Structure formats: structure tokens, C-alpha cells
Amino acid sequence: MPDYSQFHTNCDARLSAIQIIFESSPDAMVIVNEYYNVLAVNASFMKLFSITNQELIGRQLKDYIVPREALAESESIRQAIASGQTIRMSVVRQRVNGQAVPVLLTAYPLIAKERQTGYCLIYQDVSDQAEKELAAKANEALLRAFAKAVPDKSFIFDEDGRHIEAFGEKLIKPRSELIGSTLHEVFPPEVAAIFLRQIRFTITSGKPQFTIRELEVNGEKEICEERIAPMDYLVNGRRTAAVILTDINKRTERIVFSNYALQRRSTFFNDIINGSKIVDEKAMNFAKTLGVDFSVPIFCCLLHSEQYADRSMGDAEYNSRRNLKNSLIEILGRDLEYLVWDCGDDIGVLYQGSSNGERETDLQAVYRLQEKVMQYNSNVPIVIGVGSRQTGPESLRKSYRQAWSAVLAAECQGESNPLKGICHYKDIGILQFLARFGKEEAANEFVEETIGNLIEYDQRKEIKLMSTLEAIVQSNSLQEAANKVCLHPKSVYYRKIRIEKILEKSIDSVDTKVAISIAIKLYQISKAKLK
Template sequence: MDKTQRSECSSLWAMVRAIPLACCAVNDENNQIIFSNQEFTTLWHLEHAQNDLLKGIYKHTDFIDFCSTLVQDVSSFRAGYEHLLEESERTKEDLLFLKDGRTIRRHASLMLDDKGERIGHLYLFKDLTKHIESQNRLRQKQMEYHYLYMNSPAVMMVVDSKTGKIVKTNQAAANYYGYTAEQLDKMTIYNIEKDDRLRVDELLQEIIKSDGKSFYTEHRLMNGEIRNVEVFACPFQSLDKLLINSIIFDVTEKMQSENKLKENNERLSLILDGARAGTWEVDLVEKTALQDSRWKAIVGYNANEMIDDWHSLIHPEDVDRVDQAIQSCNDKKSHKYALEYRLLHKDGTYRWVYSTCSIIYDQQRRPIRYLGLILDITRRKKLEELISESEKRLKDFAQAIPELTAIIDEDGRYLEVFGHDNQFLYPPETMRGHTVYELFPLDLAQTMLNHVRKAITNGEVSHMLRELNMGTEKRYFEGRTAPMDYKVNDKKTAVLLVSDITKRIRIEQTLRFTYELRRRSDFINDLINGYTAYDDKTWALVKEWGIDLKQPLCCCLIQIQDIDLMSQGSELSPNGDLKVEIVQQITEQMNVTVWENRNNICLLCQHNERGNGWEKTQQIALQIKQIINNYVPYLTLTIAISDIHCKVGSVEKSYQEAWNTLLASKCLTEEEGGVFYFRDIGLFQILAAIDKKDDKKEFVEKNIGPLITYDQHRGTDLLNTLEKILKSNNLRRAAEELFIHRKTLMFRKQRIEKILSVSLDNYQIRLALSAAIMIYKLNMIV
């Protein structure tokens, strides 16, 4: 070998040594290891034989024998070398698995001389253990992520930011939207979003620009139901696509609860405004005190004025009582208190207030906050003072009133009796000293005594209404019994006030009879709304309804609270329209004609059997309630039922009666729900019927308009005073209900008469004013 060849060979071996792989060159003819590098000896743990390898002492078979002790499959290891020697391929590659857990890739390349003759093999070895472990870890992470994604309880969705195509969803998304995973993969986000495509595209761009965004929107389920959702979305790059990953949470119930809480807060605020009650709060931790605008108004301050030391406003005579109540709460003897005390008004006077307080404690049961409200009771306190001053004139005052007034003890004995001889069964002076058993029939006497004892025991006013036959005349009496504070002969006493309300009852009966006569003669010309005449087509139509106009029928209106929410779907109605389901239940179980009107469920009930129509309507109401409550328990129902009618006009007539009954129910009670019959709504039978007439506004304005205007401009409440006067048979009773002195009420009565230019002693005027007030109140509801 000349110098040039030796130089080229030296350079070649230098290049081979620089290879970052374990390599070994073997002469196949003599089995001699021509070359091995440092990585080779390190890989096969041959550091101890490195010098001998360089000297060529070890043969390739020695290496194979040694390495056979390291590999897991010796036969495959050896067979691999034999196969390499026999094969004609220039390269060959396989994997070796060592006992120490390593994985080695073996690469064999055929070495040829410059004449193309075979010299031997070059073996390259690479340790793939870390690479395989890394791949396994990556594969495990991918499997874990895929499992978590697909099995996450949260709704997840990946969307193409350009096309809006749904790229991937999990099982929770399929369950939530009602589609299968295959269906979702063929859809776009535009199929789910309620907003139009332009708005959705804008939203996708906002997510990309902000590198993530959370927002509220509305999604459409497979069944068409619209749900409120909160979406957390962020973009990420996947190969050549920019995708958006979204996590979606249903917040429909949450938003409904928040709206309900808002409504409750608004309702509470209206209640507090109506009661003119102020709220206050003392934070013992922050040492701050807050009062709302109503609280400040009671003591004459504006809403933006600060009251730093409310305690200084307490009347000096009341400070100890207030402090004792607060200290009792601090000592954990009580968690609340209720007191009456005086506060200094901004004008220098004192106002009586009724204050309640509840204490909030921390986990160590230490008080940290006081919450309460106050009511201005100055008017009541002044009234109590006036009553106290008038006690000495009580007998003269009682004797002057037209009603029978008596003081009676717990045994039913009359101690004092005042009144006029011609109004009652017995002259007042003959009743004194006798018991109720000596004066009245046994059943009436027992009832009267029960009311007396109830008032004495409960400490509350007890009412009684009684019908009596006085000769050939039927009379009606109303009795009120209230407890008294003193005893006579060690027996508790009560005051009894008996009013003859025969005239009022007869007026109501006359009005009811007059209205019934008018109702029977004043048929609606067309069905319900008056757009269809009674011709052959109309008769055929009602026959299709299953209604025989020649037979009696009645109308029933059913109003369900929050029916709009129910039609949007809830857990009670998977299909999303509970009202329709209720109508179906009624139709299936009752032989009635059902339709919807003004968001109410309406029924036409045929009455083919003989018997009491009133009992029939009661049975209808009972059956309706049972059907609805069996299907959806705990619904609040208002059921309005008409009288029973027959022949032409019965449909619209029955409907109008039921509708008037439904309107009147809003005036008759503050409670929600109940069964209301047309025959029971009294004067509202007329008022509800004239609600749509053009002259109702003129009627109200003509009769009580000046009084309404006066109240609005002066901040008075004379309309309420007028209503009390009209409802009462005497000024004394009206004064008691208004908590004012009779002389004050007399002054107000004169003021009202002057404003309205009328006399309240005129029967026809009183009746017109009563009707005007009821129409005014009814219009507020409508």
C-alpha cells in the first residue's frame, strides 16, 4: 500500500470512527474484527476488551458468543448472523432484545473492494431503548387524552375555524344534543348555534383574535329545544388547520334561577316600598353601618346623605332598651329582637319606629352582622294616645253609634250593652246581666260563645255572620268580637259589635239578580269574538266539536301559572310543551271539547244528565284538578267555571262568563290558584263584563277621577278612605279599619264630598262610586 492509499485509508477510518453509532467491521474470510469504535464497546459492555479488539485478538465468533449471553433470544441472534452471511442482499436490518431491557437495532452492510469483490460486513448498532420508551409514553399520553376527552362528562367539541365544520366531539356532546357521533361529525356549528351564520363567523374570529374566549349563547338540540349554554373556547394549530376547541356547559336552569332571584328581589323591593319599610345593616367586622333610602326617608334624610352614627338618633329615654336588646344578642341569649323606640327626625322631632333585627354569627358563634328593618309607626302611636285620651268618653261614644255594642265575659254574660231598641231582637237594656243561652236558641248561643272564647284565647278579632228569621222577615247580622284587657269578677271579657247588614246583603242579591237577568238577555251576536253568525256552517262546526247546542253546557277556563316557561320545556315535559300534554290528558279522560285561548286551557262541558247543574260544575272542577295533579303534581291552577246554558249563544255566553270569572279571581284573593265559579264573583260579574266598553274610562273619570288626581298631587290616600266608607255601614267602623279617630274620618268624608261634589249619604251615588272603584282596581289588573 503506497503512501496515498494509506492516507485515504486513514481518512476513511477516521470518518468511520466519527459515526455516532456503534459499528464493527468484520472480514468474513478469517472472521477477523477489522474495526470497532468506542460506541461499540460501550453498547456491548466490552470496555475491558477494548485493547484486545484493537489488536485483533478477538474473533467475530468470540463477540457473538459473548453477546449471546446478553440477548433474550439466542437462537434468533445467532441465526441472524448466519443468515446475513448467506444472503446476497447488500444490507439487512433487524432488532435485538437484550436481557437488561434494551432494544438494539442491528444493521449489516456488505463491504466490497474496488473490484467489487466481497470483503466482509459492516455492522451498525443503535440503542433504541429511549426512543421506544418515548414513543410508548407518547402513545400512552395520547390514549389517556383520548379516553379523558371521549369520556369527559363535559360537552366537548372541536370546530374548524374556517368552515365551521365539527371535527371531533365526545360522547357527552352526543348525549346532550341528541345526535349520534356520526351525525355530529357530518354537521357544522351553524346547525347548532341559534344565531345567524354572520354572527357565528364573527364569534369564531373573536375567539381566534383573543386567543381564547368565554361567552354565553343559545344552542339548538335535535328535538328543536333551545338551551342556554356557556362556552369556553380556545384556538390551536393542527397540521395545516387552525381548529377551535370548546367546552360547553348548560346554564339554562342557572339563568332561570338567576332570573327568578332577580324577580324575587324586585318583588321584595316592591313589598318594602309598599310597606314603606326601611332596611339597615351593621357590619361588626368592618365597623360600618348602612341604611337604605327608605330608612333615611323615615328620619328625613335624602338617599345620598350619610348617617354615620345612627345610634345618636335614638331618643335618650329609649337608648337603654335598645342597648339591652343588642347586648342580649351579643351574649347569645337571643338571635333576634323586635323593639319600638323613637328616632330623631331631621326636622328636630322624634318618630316612633318598629325595628326588627336578626343576628348573623361566624363559625365560632360570634356576632358579625346585624340585619333588620324599621317601620314608621308614629301614626299608630298617636292613635293609641288618642284612644287612651278617649277612654273616659267610651260609653257616650258607644251609645251614639247605631250598631249594638256590648261587653261580654267568657261565660257569655252581657255586662254592658249599647244600641237602639228597634234594630235587634231585644232592647239593649233587657240584655244586660243575661247570658247568651238565656236570650238565643241553643245552637246560636253556642256559636256566639265559641267566638267570644276564641277571641279571648287567641287575642285576635273573631268574625261571625248569621242569618236570622225575625217574624216573616229574614235579617242578616255581622258580629265582631275582640278581646279586652281587664277582668270582671275574675273573668276575662271581650267587646262585641253587632251590625245589621241586611240592607247590604239585599243590595248584593239585587245586583246579582239584575246581572243574571241582563246576562241571559244580552247574548254575544257571534261566537266568542263575534265574527261568525249562527248559520248552517256554524251549526255544523259546533257539531264537529261534539257539542249539541240543544243540550245544556258550561265553559271552564284553566290558567296555569308560568305556562310560558312550561311551553319552553322542563324536566316535567321532555317534549317541551307541557300545556299541550295536559290538554291531551283532559281530552282523553273527559268527554269535553278543549281549546286554547289567551294562553289558557278552555273546556266546553256537555251536561246531558238530569240533576243539579251546580253539582255538575263542582264535579267538573274536581275531575280537572285530579287529572292535572295526577299528571303533573304541585302545579298551581286557577279554574274558572261558567254557569250551564243551552241552545243558541250558549258557547260564547259560557266562555264570557268563565273569562269574567278568571279576571275577577285576580281581585278576589291575593293567593295564587283555586277554583272560582261565576256565581260566586259577585259585583265583578258586572265590572269584568264592561271592561272592554268604551265608556268605562269616562265612567271612572266622572265618578272618582278628581279624587285620584287629588291623591296623586297631594300624596294623600283619600281613595282608600272612600272605599272603606262605602264598605262600612257607619263611620265608626270605617275609622277603626283606618286606625283614625271618627272626627278625623268625618273631616275626610267632608273633604271627599267637596272634591267629588256629591253626598255620600245618597244610596245611588254610593253604589256608583263603589262600581267606579272596582272598575279602577280591575283595570289595574287587566
């Protein structure tokens, strides 16, 4: 038996009774001294936490049953009972194998001869109650989250693409077969891979996604409106997403009409932009039938993504990206704030109306457009070029060309674009002029003459001296240039010497720096146009 003499001197009979109560208690009990070293544990404690008294006696309790994340909580409890308080609260402790144990803790100080000599801690196992509460909360969370979904074909997937739940009629397989199966066990590999990527992106980003998908269900093709939304519901520690498929076959007629209107508008706008249609009075009257009035101020946006035009990714992925682009056109086309048209590899958006506020008002509209694009297409990086407001027969072509120049400028700026994906024509400076001549023969000759040797050297040696040169000509000192390229000033100094040797000229004069800056911009524009 443990030695309790320090707590109850001269109380042998009373001590015996306390010992019996302590040892036979169904609750886990432990007595520690004023330094929190274990003096005694009862049999219920050893059973609950799967530990022996030999392992604990004389040691710190926190080193064995307190999880790392609960150490601060344990210390606050120790301080409270050290001040004379009695604590009763629900906590989580752990067995020696790390398994969590929810318990109700009662802790109070032990008093002998009017002073604290230690503490008693009692742990009541509430695992069964905790499991019931967790199950109830999980079910409540599931129902609450799913109540937000449209009751069509509805599914819950975990981050591994496994069916957790399925609801609705005419499922692709019976519900009993779907539950527990993965996407790759239900869909063709290419479709399953795309679907899984969308689910994982939704879960990790917390952003819903929306697209139009064609599925074959029991031999019949269905056009479905697909919405994927993240859920606050964990299954075996894995995050989940809700997927709602709404059959839109009944809307086919409206979609066909909408596609026809889009095709007419796209053909008309593209013919004006490429110069094959003259905007005379007849054309302006026809434009009004499409909802466009060239007599009021308009401005264009151009939505550009390399992934919409990249054919190197394989036919399946390329077609998937094109379908995403077409879906985005369909989604954006529902908004009455603007008109959308298909520009081939890009998406055109036309705003019209009052010019009050102009640039700031225009950018606010573009921010709303960007938010909508990101909501439904957030895993595809998109640059939005914005043209200035124009009026009259040439307004569409002028504003479109400006938006196109802004896209090129954004491609050149890359991560340095201050508006993060939006580039207005009025903000691109000298690129307004240079973008028009990026592929002209004279421009190519100027680039070759000015920085051609360095371009060839970089390509041959795979050394990025061009970025160092750009930083030098755009900076007031080598220190400033070094900060831009994250190099030591001495490294930039030696690179400058090597660059001057390759270019066969000094780069210190103002005129030379201006010429080099223009050549670099023309080179970047030329590369962007070739993409």
C-alpha cells in the first residue's frame, strides 16, 4: 500500500478507510504531491490509462496521460487547484499508446495540518457519452450542410473521391453500390481524374465550383449542371464536398437558342475586330438587335488563359479545358451587366453605358467579373485585359485592341502585376505603343541589335542574365537591382561586367538604359504573342 502518513498523521483508522475507498473506487484516482509527482494511483486509473503504478510513481503525470495539445490546459488546472480551488471539467487525456480518452476531471487540493500537501485528481470515463455526442453532432452537421443543397442528384465525396452518401433518382449505379466506391470505380479514368481534381480543389480552396457536364446514366445521356461545394463534415478524419447534379435536358431548347445568339454575336464582333466588316449604319442597326449601341460609351475586357489554348496537354485534358471555357461563357452570359462573346482562345466581355467615373467605375465592374470567374473557374489562372471607354463605329475595335495590349502587358509583367490578374490599358505605359510593333521586322531588328547577344548567351548557357540586366536598367543603383533579383550587390556587379562584355558596350548611360529597356519590353511582347 502507498504511504499516506504525510497526509494523515496519527489517523491510522481513518487512513485505512480512505485507503479502501481509494483502492475500490470505480473512478480513476491519482494522488500527487505539491510538485505534481505521482504518489499513488488506484486500480481503476491503471485500467483506464493502461499503465502500472511502477511506471508512474514519482514521475510527472503530464508526461504520460496529457496530450501535447492539452499541456497548457493541464498547467492552468494545476495552478487553479494550487490556489485552493476545486476543478470539475471535461477534458481529453490519453493512454500510453496515444489513444485519446474523454474524461470528466475532478481535481482538488489535499490539506494536512492547515496546509496543502498535495492534490487528488479523479477521472470519470465518458467515452460512450462522448461518442454519442460526436455522432449526434456529426449527423446534425451533415443534415445542416446538406439542407443547403438542391435535392436533385446529390452526393457527398471525401477528398479521396470516395462516395460517402448519394441521393436522388436515376443514379449512375444503385445507391448501395455507390456508397464506399471511388470515382475511378464508377467513371472512365479520364473523367474520374478530372472530377477528382475538381473535388480536391474545392475542398482545399474552400471555393465552390460550377460547370456543365454530360453524363451517361443507364445508357441515356444527360446534360447536368454540376455544383461542387465544400462541407464542414469529416469522415474518418477526411474532409468532404457536396456535389449536386441538376438535369438540364429540359432546358435544352433554351440553351440551343442561347448558343445561337452567342454564335451570331461572336461572329459579328469578331468580324468587326479583324476588319472584315465595316461598321456602317446598317451594321450599327444590326448591332442594336444584338443588344449593342455603338452610340454610347463602351469598353471591352479580354479574358485570357494559356490553358484554354495549350494543345500540348493531350486531347482529353485540352477538350476538358475547352469545355470549361465554354461553360464559363454560358455562366457569364446569364449576367445582364455585360455582353459576352467567344474570341476563339479567349473570352470577350463588352460593357456599355454611362462614362461617369470612367476608370474607377470600370475597374469596380471588372472586379465583380473577376470574382464571378474565380468562383466558377478558380483552378484555371486567367488574366483580364481592360480597354478604355470608346464611342462610335470604331469603339469595339479600339477598345478590344487596348484590352489585347493589356493582356500582353500582363503577360510581360507576370507576378509584378499590381492588380493580380487585371491589367488596364491606361496602366501599361510605354507598352501601349510597343505592343503594336512587337512582331514588326524593325522591332525584331532593334531587339537583335540591342540585346540579341545576351538572349543567345542565356539560351545557350541557361543563365538568367537577362533578368539581371532588366533589374539594373530599371534601378537607380546596383544595391536596388540586387534587392530586385535577390542577389548580393557584388554578384550583380560581376554580372554587370559580364553583360557589358557580351553586349560589347557600357550600360551606364541614360540613353543606353532607355534603349535596353525598350528592347527588353519588345522581346517580352514578342514572346507573349508567340504563346
